[in-house]
Amino acid sequence: MATTLWQRFERWVMRGQRPSNDPVQLNRRRIYILPTRQxxxxALLLFVLFLWAINYSNSMGFAFTFLLAAVALNSMWQAHDNLLGLILHPGCAEPVFAGQDAQWSFRLENPDSRPHYGVALQWQNRPPQYVNLPAQGSATVTLAIPAERRGWLRPGRLRVLTRYPLGLLQAWSWVEFDQGGLVYPQPRGQRPLPAALPGSAGSGLGEQGLGSEDYAGFRPYVPGDSPRRIAWKTAGRADQLLVKCFTDQARPELWLDWRLLGIDNLEPRLSQLCQWVLKADSDGRQYGLRLPGLQIPPGHGAVQRRRCLEALALFIDSEGISRRHDAVEPEQPAQARTAG
Structure with a gap:
């Protein structure tokens, strides 16, 4: 019952607030105060003291009761002002795999000329993370938010709160940002890497690899190629960058193909492909990725790994239709929604 009432109150408070892409400053209309359990x-103690003072007509009892009530009222004012004017900046998180915790970093800024103590950020029912803000300074708060499925992860509503100075009252405000972090599929699967074929289709290399002695022509540049292999003299005359090919160290190319997996469900297929991408990257292999409606040319290195993992994270299988891999970057989550 209490949980339901609290959820209704939260929806009523947030009814006019939309997720923001900009920093949020806490004003008087956004701050709420309620007593804590203490x-x-x-308050019950004050009521008992007041009844005792009335019953015995004790002036010292009245004075003591009113003094404690004044202390409580003063702590309410200080708790409110401890949040007033603070600026919360949108957070960011590095990509993680499904099942891990995304580490979201938010920056709290204090434009006031006096310090603010005991300010915390809280996500849902997890323990709040407290920081002290120096005068005209800032502090970073990191929240661990579970990434349950692949796609875009948004932290949703966050609570900024304080119980300063006595812990008798809690002042808080809700904020919500539109920024999201990318969640890769969970790498799972026991299948070994598929066999690599020399001169795989789509590479344009044939048996001409990345050697260093016998020159064998040019091929289009793909992310991950060494800048030393780029034909800079022809860069001004061609529409695209070209890379010099040599034949003494030919590398067979590895294709991680969706069609190689006879798994009916979508997520197990993507998990196995994710496992293959990580394995091929750790082995230093030249690999490409094929999905329905999307093909990433063979490459290697951190850029190739990121492109393949992003494609798997944002993939939508709907009658062979997939989301274009490079249409959305993690810095622009408003243009994409969580898949899966």
């Missing part, structure tokens, strides 16, 4: 116990 605050309710303190």
């Amino acid at each position: 605050g309710y116990a303190f």
Whole structure:
């Protein structure tokens, strides 16, 4: 019952607030205050003291009761001002795999000329992370948010709160940002890497690899190629960059193909492909990725690994239709929605 009432109150508060792409400054209309458990116990104590003072007509009892009430009212004012004016900047998170915790970093800025103590950020029911903000300074708060499935992960509503100075009252505000972090499929699967074929289709290399002695012509540049192999003299005359090919160290190319997996369900297929990408990258292999409607040319290195993992994270299988891999970057999550 209490949880349902709280959720209704939260929806009522957030009804006019939309996810923001810009920093949010806490004003008076966004800050709410309620007693904590200790605050309710303190209020009960004041009521008992007040009844005792009335029953015995004790002036010292009245003075003591009113003094404690004044302290509580003053702590309410300080708790409110401890959040007033603070600026919360949108967070960011590095890509993670499904099943891991995404580490979201948010920056709290204090434009005031006095410090603010005991300010915290909280995600859902997880323990709040407290920081102290120096005068006209800032602090970074990191929240661990579970990434349950691949695609774009958005932290949703965050609570900025404080119980300063006495812990009798809690002042808080809700904020929500539109930025998202990318979640790769969970790497799972026991199948070995498929066999690599020399001169695989789509590479344009044939048996001409990345050797260093016998010159064998040019091929189009793909991300991950060494800058030393680029034909810079022809760069101004051609529409695209060309890379010099040599034949003494030919490398067979490895294709990680969707069609090689006879798995009916979507997610197990993507998990196996993700496992293959990580294995091929750790082995230093030249590999490409084929998905329905999408083909990533063979390459190697960090750029190739990121491109393949992003394609798997954003892939949507709907009658052979897939989302274009390079249409959305992690810095622009508003143009993509979580797949899977």
